[in-house]
Amino acid sequence: MIYTIPSFHNPAGVSQGAQRRLEILAIAQQARILVLEDDPYGLLGFDGEVPRAMRADDADGVIYLGSFSKTIASGLRVGWAVAPHGVREKLVLAAESAVLCPSNFAQLTISEYLATQPWRQQIKVFRELYRERRDALLDSLQAMMPEGTTWTIPAGGFYSWLTLPNGLDATAMLPRAIAALVAYVPGTGFYVDGQGRQNLRLSYCYPEPDRIREGVRRLAAVVEGELELANTFGTTSGLHAAEGSSVPAPDLR
Ligand SMILES: Cc1ncc(COP(=O)(O)O)c(C=O)c1O
Incomplete structure (x- = not known):
């Protein structure tokens, strides 16, 4: 599987262009592997254009992950997956065995917000x-x-x-x-x-x-x-702290 964050990458702050996205899809198709498109930031572009999701060009080869964490409320930890049928069934099984059921309260809160509030x-x-x-x-x-x-x-x-x-x-x-x-x-x-x-x-x-x-x-x-x-x-590596320590040295106030 190829894991990628094509839009407004965390941590790099860069995006893949349309051509590169198609090239990655072609490589994945050729190698017969799935692409996992992780897209929590896609709606948060500064020029108002939402980049075209890779999944829009390959519904069978891409699992798309969206999240409400960056646009509505991070604490609710609700997102969504759009996946080919066979993968979706396995995802449901995996989710059930991991958490039984994601919080109903959180899901209903998001659902109500989307239905009644001007989220766009x-x-x-x-x-x-x-x-x-x-x-x-x-x-x-x-x-x-x-x-x-x-x-x-x-x-x-x-x-x-x-x-x-x-x-x-x-x-x-x-x-x-x-x-x-x-x-x-x-x-x-x-x-x-x-x-x-x-x-x-x-x-x-x-x-x-x-x-x-x-x-x-x-x-x-x-x-x-x-x-x-x-x-x-010549370098600052190893000058400050002993290996394994990540606390400030005693001279630091
Ligand atoms: C690339 C990426 N994927 C996923 C997440 C987390 O999303 P969620 O809160 O829906 O688990 C983040 C948030 O930090 C992120 O940067």
Whole structure:
């Protein structure tokens, strides 16, 4: 099976173009494997266009997963799957054996909301809200991040994927960032093999623009500090904490 998040990827903040989607479908068809299209952010594009789902081009080869977590309420944890018949039956069996029945209360709450509330309008409001926060993030990264730092420009969703200047290590830097009261998810959390040390995920979905700007200001200062260390010692990997420890060193307030 090919697992993919084609629209507004978590954590990369990028999307697959229409042509690439078709190419992936063709590869999967040729190899006779299913595609799992995970699409919790598809409705949250900033240009208002909802990207064409891969499933729309291959109903038999794609399992589509949607979620209300990003558009209505994350706490309810209700989503949906659109799957070929045989897969759907197995999914129902698997769900029954795992949780017996997803919360009826949560499902009825979503059902009532969809039936009685202007949810399409609400999604438009969310798009504007997240676009404003995305812009606050990108503008302040542009203004404050030291040279050599790069990041993706998301056209929707919640995340940008940042690459630190050469020699810096996002995992080793995290305790200093937390001490400066700014947090991120180190890139290694998204790989199984230790890649991603130079990367980190920034999420702009929750904080308001002012706090995003302040967060970037603090993060930029931490990166500057790391760069000074790297310029002195060559790298910052392993400089801060002992292997296995992820708490700030005692000198950090
Ligand atoms: C790519 C992706 N899939 C699924 C989920 C979770 O969705 P749900 O809350 O419906 O389980 C998330 C949320 O963080 C996500 O980023």
